[in-house]
Amino acid sequence: MPAARLAGTLIEPEWPVPGRVRALVTTRAGGVSEPPYESFNLAYHVGDAAARVRRNRRRLLTIAGIDRVQWLDQEHGRCVLAASADTAAGGPITADASWTMSRNLGLAVLVADCVPLLLANEDATLVAVVHCGWRGTVAGIVGATLDALPETPGRLVAWLGPGVCADCYEVGAEVRDAIDPDERQAVLVDEGPASGGDRKWRMDLPALIVARLRRSGVRRIVSSSACTICDSRYYSYRRDGRTGRFAALIWLEGSGH
Ligand SMILES: [Zn+2]
Numbered sequence: 276m277p278a279a280r281l282a283g284t285l286i287e288p289e290w291p292v293p294g295r296v297r298a299l300v301t302t303r304a305g306g307v308s309e310p311p312y313e314s315f316n317l318a319y320h321v322g323d324a325a326a327r328v329r330r331n332r333r334r335l336l337t338i339a340g341i342d343r344v345q346w347l348d349q350e351h352g353r354c355v356l357a358a359s360a361d362t363a364a365g366g367p368i369t370a371d372a373s374w375t376m377s378r379n380l381g382l383a384v385l386v387a388d389c390v391p392l393l394l395a396n397e398d399a400t401l402v403a404v405v406h407c408g409w410r411g412t413v414a415g416i417v418g419a420t421l422d423a424l425p426e427t428p429g430r431l432v433a434w435l436g437p438g439v440c441a442d443c444y445e446v447g448a449e450v451r452d453a454i455d456p457d458e459r460q461a462v463l464v465d466e467g468p469a470s471g472g473d474r475k476w477r478m479d480l481p482a483l484i485v486a487r488l489r490r491s492g493v494r495r496i497v498s499s500s501a502c503t504i505c506d507s508r509y510y511s512y513r514r515d516g517r518t519g520r521f522a523a524l525i526w527l528e529g530s531g532h
Contacts, residue, residue, distance in 0.1 A: 284315070285338065290434040290497040293399035298525040299339065300391065300436050300499075302508040306331040308519060316510070316519025318385045323519060336381070341526055344381035345373050351410035355423040358382055371411050372420040374403035378529040383522045387510035388503050390438030390480055391523030392417070394493075396426045402525045407438070407484050409446070413453045417487040428492035436523045437509050440502035441479035444513075451476050458486055 284305035288298050306315030307330050312323040317335065319328050336344060345358040346367045354370040359377055362368060373382045374394075382404040384391050389408035395401065405420050421428050441464070451463060464477040481498055488496055503509040510519045 288434045292395045295399040295528050296395040300523045301521045312519040317522045318520035341379050349406045353414045353416045353419040372405040378527045381526040383524045385520035387512040387520050388439040391436040393434040393525045421491045432495045435498040437501035443504035444478045446478045
């Protein structure tokens with residue numbers, strides 16, 4: 276991918292995987308959508324004009340140099356899709372993670388504060404993408420994905436993309452209660468009661484994802500440390516409300532399938 280086309284528009288993860296593993300994260304820049312979706316919105320479900328989303332998705336494929344992407348209808352659950360050219364041709368499938376050993380098949384998740392998690396094995400024969408919001412992470416989407424992969428966790432490398440950081444993520448009792456008591460100390464900071472209101476916590480969602488990866492035996496984990504609320508290059512649902520979604524995309528480069 277020419278560096279000039281990436282500048283200011285796309286992020287390429289820096290993580291220790293073979294060059295055949297390709298990945299990128301989009302930002303708000305470089306597309307055709309109008310406010311409040313300006314400009315590289317890749318989600319149909321947020322109220323943007325479908326024709327603009329289609330153009331943005333085509334542009335993403337052109338930039339990546341692939342013909343096909345497996346998009347998902349994400350529902351904060353723990354469904355994992357084994358993606359292939361056939362499943363991708365059939366349109367979005369309800370799941371929060373996908374994996375493939377097929378080459379030149381893009382796997383994407385759409386996010387705006389949830390953390391996109393990328394996985395690849397050290398042989399560069401397998402890639403996966405996971406949509407990690409707090410609900411899906413608590414529900415076990417990370418472990419469900421690792422269970423589905425035909426690879427041992429010790430041979431995987433993980434990369435956490437831009438998502439809400441601990442400083443920006445205030446949660447209430449319903450989130451706190453959903454988290455395993457064992458994990459609360461590592462991922463929650465008690466802020467006490469808001470003035471005249473309910474008790475609040477700050478939640479470190481990336482730390483919860485890392486804890487789940489480690490628990491499953493993944494040792495090589497790289498975090499982008501980018502926050503979608505702090506960094507206005509990204510869409511943020513918590514900051515902006517009605518807004519677009521950016522994508523994390525991963526694929527195996529190469530000829531054949
Ligand atoms: Zn932040």
